[in-house]
Amino acid sequence: MKNTPENETAPEVVAEKRRPYLTSVFGAGLIAFGLVAGAGATLLAVPRADVVLLQPTSIGSLAPYSTVAVKGKVAEVFGNKFVIEDGTGRALVETGPRGDNAKLVAAGETLTVQGHFDDGFIHGDLLVHADGHAESLKPPRPGPRGLVDRLREPELGPAAPGA
Numbered sequence: 001m002k003n004t005p006e007n008e009t010a011p012e013v014v015a016e017k018r019r020p021y022l023t024s025v026f027g028a029g030l031i032a033f034g035l036v037a038g039a040g041a042t043l044l045a046v047p048r049a050d051v052v053l054l055q056p057t058s059i060g061s062l063a064p065y066s067t068v069a070v071k072g073k074v075a076e077v078f079g080n081k082f083v084i085e086d087g088t089g090r091a092l093v094e095t096g097p098r099g100d101n102a103k104l105v106a107a108g109e110t111l112t113v114q115g116h117f118d119d120g121f122i123h124g125d126l127l128v129h130a131d132g133h134a135e136s137l138k139p140p141r142p143g144p145r146g147l148v149d150r151l152r153e154p155e156l157g158p159a160a161p162g163a
Helices: 011-045 144-152
Strands: 066-078 081-086 089-094 110-118 121-129 134-136
Touching: 089 110
Parallel strands: 089 121
Antiparallel strands: 066 081, 066 110, 081 089, 110 121, 121 134
């Protein structure tokens, strides 16, 4: 076949045929970027996991390796641990890192503790004071959500002199 002006493809026509492909790839890339950015923003904006409050039970009836809630009076405080008592017995409550260098509870205070009972003591997850004020004892989740939690919550530390 002989090259004649009728069957030769002009360079401008070839370039125009490639542009729709590049435009669709660019458009798909923008959509993918939007989806990833939207998913990331949603993860950062999600509220904390819901807390289900349990009905308090007596300390004398605690079952090992179970999720429990007990209501009683703080008998003694030992650093990040304290003893809570009701009419049926006493239990040691461990508050974890949130209880270090912080005045979470005071001797004689009445409160409700929710957590996991195993190995003879309660690993506290939530403290509810008599006035209704609740404090989470769980550490922030790791990763981006944990960072947002740390930025939103005031850091627990030693009380200011005279406070």
